[in-house]
Amino acid sequence: METITDILNIQEIRADFPILDQEINGKKLVYFDNAATTQKPTPVINAIAHYYNFDNANIHRGIHTLAERATRDFEASRTAIRDFLGASSTEEIIFTSGTTQGINLVASTYGRKFINAGDEIIISGMEHHSNIVPWQMLCEEKGIVLKVIPVSDEGELDLEAFEKLLSEKVKLVSFNHVSNSLGTINPVKTIVDLAHKFGAKVLVDGAQATSHINIDVQALDVDFYVFSAHKLYGPTGMGVLYGKKDILNAMPPYMGGGEMIKEVTFEKTTYNELPYKFEAGTPNIADVVALKTALEYTDKLGRENIAAHENMLLNYATDQLREIEGLRIIGNAKNKISVLSFVIDGIHHQDIGVLLDNQGIAVRTGHHCTQPLMQRFNILGTSRASFAVYNTTEEIDRLVAGLHKTIKMLK
Structure with missing residues (x-):
């Protein structure tokens, strides 16, 4: 055998x-x-070096060869990540600096627009601080109630207790796919289905999951999924936010600046289409490109x-x-x-x-x-x-x- x-x-x-x-x-x-x-791995390290040695240029804006090559490879990485997550469109793939920024982006845009005083957010008792503090800040700012799913002695989420926490007041459930402290793999689909029955959106912190588990965001039916490249044999300082297209379109921009705009006058600014609406400024181009190499490396194995x-x-x-x-x-x-x-x-x-x-x-x-x-x-x-x-x-x-x-x- x-x-x-x-x-x-x-x-x-x-x-x-x-x-x-x-x-x-x-x-x-x-x-x-x-x-x-x-x-x-060496291929990822080489991919970063290759970009700076041969293709270093800003993306999307230049018509010269270096800019076109950099843009091509940058967007090829977005396509690879779409396929890796099982998303339906590259418009649903937003580049961030990591899991923490992805969660903060959702809290600062979806949270501030769609969650109001008296509403409730549910997180779990095994969350990383990056999936606790942004929601606490939002709750303090807007008078939202934060509730917590208990953890059993074995290190598993108490799903019966979770069901009792659910109501029409719950607007968002945010929890990790895998616990960084315990290694617990949480039942994402079960939690998503329960939350959706009450109309709540669901964000899943996938930082610890992506290097260990095949992810299919459509099959899981998550509304948001975030992860960091550096926990997936990729570079630091680069991450991904997946969001359903209709939800992302309804959210206001996270930061203002270049790239996220369509037209700017002193009287009014109109914003770019997805995914660029959430990608203000010059991105971390080399590391975005290198993440594709990391995905190819794990695919090969x-x-x-x-x-x-x-x-x-x-x-x-x-x-x-x-x-x-x-x-x-x-x-x-x-x-x-x-x-x-x-x-x-x-x-x-x-x-x-x-x-x-x-x-x-x-x-x-x-x-x-x-x-x-x-x-x-x-x-x-x-x-x-x-x-x-x-x-x-x-x-x-x-x-x-x-x-x-x-x-x-x-x-």
Whole structure:
């Protein structure tokens, strides 16, 4: 029977990521902080360099060759992202600086125009701060009520409680596809269908999902979907907002400036068509172009293959970590991506991170920008190991050995 290791040559894949070929504190680097950002393969790095070496020009405005090439590649990336998300039109693909800006764009435009005093917004108890704070700001500004879906001891959303929160007052439901702290995969379609019964729009934070799960925004019937390129083997400082075309058309512009206008006089300005209405100023052209390369890279490996490899790593690591005395995994949902957050009795998570780093092992420690979720579990933070396609079981063995050494030193 063919296994995932027969399909993916992990050592060849690792060779595509030059950052992995180094030592940290005299030890071969083990990079387990992929939920924060994934490393970049050589084709993505080369795509950025190629743009600046050969095609650097502003887009949409020039008629010279460099401008035409830059525009062509920029819009080709929009088409690739449309296909990646399963959107119906490139007009529904808005380029942003990342997930955070995408959420703020919706809060500042759709929220300010269509959600009013006395209305309600629902988020979940496992949200990243970027999917909490914009809604709090909007609620404080307009007298809107913010409600929260509870999280179970296993790290899953309480759907019965969610249904009880729903009413005609709810105008928006905003939640993450996957928890960055727990790895929980939330039942998006179920939540969307329940929210739509009451006429609420739905925004899904896909930052942690896009590198692990196939996305089809039409099948999910989401109204908005946001993600960041840098968690998908792409560059930092670049992200995407998907929105249904009719909703985007009804929303006012987010920022004023060049590109988002059709005609400007001192008396009146008329705005551009989608998607440019929401893309004021010179965009992050090189990184937009490079995201297409990142999508092509994962397509070549096969996203199902990547998911299978990561799931194998998750299961292996879960079994190994559960054998460590005093270690407790936070987040044991039935459906998870390759994220393992844990605490060890009597040891501060930051001490764990420092001592693992001394052994060349990079994990994330702290509250992971989910302080309310940490409060839900009555902890200050966790140590988090998150796996990507280039990680191996041998690296997990090093993590386990490193944790044993850490415990021996601190207890």
